[in-house]
């Protein structure tokens with residue numbers, strides 16, 4: 310009898326505890342540990358601002374609550390995961406939560422692939438991905454070689470000890486890379502690239518700012534500058550589309566833009582996806598090139614080892630795809646640059662049914678953030694995570710690591726970044742040819758600090774000098 314009373318009392322206490330814990334009137338609508346909202350309307354969004362960035366916020370969140378943690382995106386519960394085991398559990402989810410990326414809409418437009426879920430998203434990816442396949446990237450190698458050769462020629466004419474702005478140079482080169490391979494001849498004109506970049510910088514600055522502080526108020530100077538810059542980018546996009554429609558290429562020379570044009574997609578989708586792929590195609594990769602050159606300029610031993618490999622694999626030849634597989638140390642350098650810089654710190658998914666993750670119920674519609682950057686800086690898997698050490702990616706070390714510990718391009722639902730092969734191919738060519746031609750030195754006295762936005766970039770321009778090899 311006594312045992313029954315103890316059982317009954319315990320049962321009731323546990324039941325009451327569970328009801329209090331899960332009852333929506335309390336802020337705990339989930340068993341996932343995490344933050345209560347700090348503001349009834351904005352949830353923890355002000356805390357993201359205070360942390361400095363979403364990545365910094367997620368680092369603190371996971372430090373405090375472990376690999377699965379919750380917080381409030383406005384009045385909506387959000388969950389973040391940061392471990393290879395949890396990533397694996399979430400690997401088949403395709404759909405993106407529209408709310409979390411709504412801030413981007415004023416830039417890329419509501420019809421962008423970014424917001425395309427379900428059958429529409431899958432259909433677009435199936436068609437578009439052909440333009441960034443292994444074979445397609447092989448086809449682009451000639452253009453990559455041509456572009457970087459032009460830059461090497463220009464750099465050879467610079468006076469000795471000239472200070473070179475790394476981000477500016479990297480962005481110009483990489484923007485030409487995606488523009489020429491995917492959008493045809495419009496961007497052959499350097500001035501068109503430059504104008505596009507200038508307008509993009511104005512818009513991107515507002516996007517990054519809006520994540521923590523909201524968009525500029527309508528009618529303010531900042532609002533007007535944003536709208537004007539975006540309108541100019543759109544008129545460039547319209548000119549690219551017109552030029553391609555007026556001069557259709559033969560089938561064997563079709564590019565990404567031609568796939569968009571030949572499938573009778575609505576005009577708004579064509580424009581939004583052109584913009585999304587130009588932006589996706591240059592912003593992250595340009596920062597990868599800039600970060601990599603910065604890391605090797607500050608680690609001369611690594612630069613020498615890399616140079617030796619490039620000399621022995623390439624000699625004087627142009628880079629072909631057969632060389633890329635032999636440039637194994639170069640790939641280690643790129644992977645370690647992606648990791649150390651935390652280039653793209655997070656992705657996200659959602660499902661419209663209740664699901665289980667890490668033993669917890671995820672209520673339907675809850676955004677689940679993939680804290681890619683937190684995982685890339687996890688001390689247990691990456692000892693001294695701030696240290697730049699390409700040997701972490703040696704074949705022996707990589708073999709011992711769970712592949713989900715390194716997912717800088719995302720991983721879920723076959724919606725990994727469509728440009729990952731393209732980025733590796735393009736940046737390998739650029740890095741190999743630049744390092745063969747020059748030794749990069751950092752200009753002393755700079756403090757190089759990362760700013761973790763949607764993409765991680767150095768806070769200020771990074772300056773280097775080069776010596777001809």
Ligand code: HEM
Pocket residue numbers: 422423424434441585586589590591593594597652653655656657717718719720721724725726727728729731732
């Ligand atoms: C180092 C370079 C790059 C990095 C680190 C990177 C990273 C990422 C990440 C993390 C995502 C989100 C994936 C997800 O939701 O799971 C993404 C999506 C995307 N990326 Fe990249 N990216 C890079 C280069 C490129 C390039 C070269 C292109 C263009 C060819 C591109 C176009 C896109 C597009 C269009 C999406 C959205 C795809 C969709 O909605 O299905 N990215 N990228």
